[in-house]
Amino acid sequence: VARLIRLGVAGLGRMGAIHAENVTAHVGGVELAGVVDTVEPVAREVGERLSVPWSTDLADLLADPEIDAIVVAGPTATHAAMVEKAAAAGKHVLCEKPLSLDHGQSVRAIEVARGAGIKLQIGLQRRFDPDWAAAFDRISRGEIGDVHLFRASLRDPAAPPEQYLRTSGGLFVDASIHLLDVARWLIDEVEEVTAFGSARSDPLLAEIGDVDTAVACLRFRNGALGVIDTSRVAAYGAESCAEVMGSRATLRLAHDRRTNVQWRTPGRASYELVADFAEQYARAYLLELQAFVAAIRDDAEPAVTGEDALAACVLAQACTRSLHAGHPVRLTVCDGAFGVDYAIDEEPVR
Numbered sequence: 473v474a475r476l477i478r479l480g481v482a483g484l485g486r487m488g489a490i491h492a493e494n495v496t497a498h499v500g501g502v503e504l505a506g507v508v509d510t511v512e513p514v515a516r517e518v519g520e521r522l523s524v525p526w527s528t529d530l531a532d533l534l535a536d537p538e539i540d541a542i543v544v545a546g547p548t549a550t551h552a553a554m555v556e557k558a559a560a561a562g563k564h565v566l567c568e569k570p571l572s573l574d575h576g577q578s579v580r581a582i583e584v585a586r587g588a589g590i591k592l593q594i595g596l597q598r599r600f601d602p603d604w605a606a607a608f609d610r611i612s613r614g615e616i617g618d619v620h621l622f623r624a625s626l627r628d629p630a631a632p633p634e635q636y637l638r639t640s641g642g643l644f645v646d647a648s649i650h651l652l653d654v655a656r657w658l659i660d661e662v663e664e665v666t667a668f669g670s671a672r673s674d675p676l677l678a679e680i681g682d683v684d685t686a687v688a689c690l691r692f693r694n695g696a697l698g699v700i701d702t703s704r705v706a707a708y709g710a711e712s713c714a715e716v717m718g719s720r721a722t723l724r725l726a727h728d729r730r731t732n733v734q735w736r737t738p739g740r741a742s743y744e745l746v747a748d749f750a751e752q753y754a755r756a757y758l759l760e761l762q763a764f765v766a767a768i769r770d771d772a773e774p775a776v777t778g779e780d781a782l783a784a785c786v787l788a789q790a791c792t793r794s795l796h797a798g799h800p801v802r803l804t805v806c807d808g809a810f811g812v813d814y815a816i817d818e819e820p821v822r
């Protein structure tokens with residue numbers, strides 16, 4: 473009988489709590505061994521609720537030789553250091569996106585993980601969602617023909633708290649990164665971005681240099697074009713959708729419904745909408761955890777690597793640069809030590 477993989481979760485906010493609950497409730501072959509949050513009441517509440525040891529110090533999880541892996545779900549600024557510490561202790565890591573806002577730190581975390589021989593998977597959960605995965609399968613089998621256009625949206629119902637906003641890296645790095653990751657995965661590498669953004673809902677966003685509404689145009693290496701839009705403040709709820717137009721077929725994918733039940737009354741049809749990303753991607757968060765556990769058990773390469781996270785982050789930062797500079801930003805795509813390396817060209821495109 474295969475031994476249970478023992479997992480600890482560090483950072484127990486919105487995302488960490490989802491991961492911790494998924495480990496205890498829904499994923500086979502894995503056991504929650506402990507939880508950590510620097511805020512003691514948070515750590516205690518989650519630990520007691522899930523009946524596992526809790527602590528305010530990651531070192532306690534790392535010192536436990538029975539723990540195989542750590543889920544890193546603290547604020548973005550804590551990820552790289554936590555990945556390095558976990559790797560140094562020989563623990564595999566599932567790290568929330570993005571790895572780091574700093575390119576050098578991301579590279580170092582990837583190198584340390586590689587040097588330690590641990591699995592490093594990143595929480596870009598769309599890749600595990602059955603609908604996005606089905607889209608990937610059809611596109612990669614060539615059923616769509618030549619891709620002409622990629623169009624995708626990500627919308628959240630309300631902006632996160634101020635403390636989160638101040639450290640998130642901005643809308644592109646925090647949210648659009650999910651669409652930029654699927655753009656690379658489904659279509660091709662991106663060679664140029666032009667981004668626009670606006671802060672419509674709260675003066676705080678402008679004060680901290682962020683936006684709540686943004687559009688980015690993408691030019692792919694294979695000649696296809698892309699348009700992605702992102703909102704932090706969609707009054708109606710959460711939505712994620714995409715369309716890929718090809719020479720032979722067009723696919724559409726939409727995640728906005730709570731169920732597949734439509735309600736019809738005279739002159740009107742309606743359905744219930746999901747409330748937030750937690751409900752929208754509940755299944756994908758489970759599947760990403762299962763895939764992580766399988767990668768550990770089978771000694772396989774995780775499906776979303778640190779290199780993927782780094783590439784998506786560079787694209788997101790290119791969008792941020794385009795937004796602030798007011799011109800397109802070109803990227804040099806090269807095959808390097810990190811799979812595909814992106815370098816942002818410093819010269820304005822035009």
Ligand SMILES: NC(=O)c1ccc[n+]([C@@H]2O[C@H](COP(=O)([O-])OP(=O)(O)OC[C@H]3O[C@@H](n4cnc5c(N)ncnc54)[C@H](O)[C@@H]3O)[C@@H](O)[C@H]2O)c1
Nearest residue numbers: 483484485486487488509510511545546547548550568569
């Ligand atoms: N994949 C997704 O769909 C998705 C969705 C939301 C957030 N995220 C990512 O998850 C991360 C966390 O976001 P969130 O919304 O859960 O944030 P959050 O602010 O709700 O939670 C962060 C938690 O980490 C704790 N913390 C702070 N420093 C810590 C440290 N050094 N060690 C341990 N715990 C620490 C905080 O006390 C807090 O409880 C972010 O990097 C974000 O980008 C991903």
